[in-house]
Amino acid sequence: xxxxxxxxxxxxxxxxxxxxxxxxxxxxxxxxxxxxxxxxxxxxxxxxxxxxxxxxxxxxxxxxxx
Numbered sequence: 001x002x003x004x005x006x007x008x009x010x011x012x013x014x015x016x017x018x019x020x021x022x023x024x025x026x027x028x029x030x031x032x033x034x035x036x037x038x039x040x041x042x043x044x045x046x047x048x049x050x051x052x053x054x055x056x057x058x059x060x061x062x063x064x065x066x
Contacts, residue, residue: 002060006034008052023047036062 003011009019009030016030023030023044032038040048040061049056 002058003054004034004060004062005048008048008054008059009034012052014051019048019051022051034062036064039064 009016014022016027016034019025019030020027025044029038033040033044045056045059045061049059052059
């Protein structure tokens with residue numbers, strides 16, 4: 001079963017600010033990734049997987065919207 005980026009973050013009891021600090025990104029960037037406003041590159045996706053203790057196969061990414 002796959003879960004969303006947001007669900008993975010919430011399951012780890014992390015805020016967007018916590019994730020932003022861990023990845024040295026802005027809170028806005030984390031929000032944009034979770035809401036499909038911008039694409040996430042492989043390096044950052046891999047970092048999120050490690051942070052959330054999930055494999056890439058367990059997380060689905062939102063489709064980028066304009």
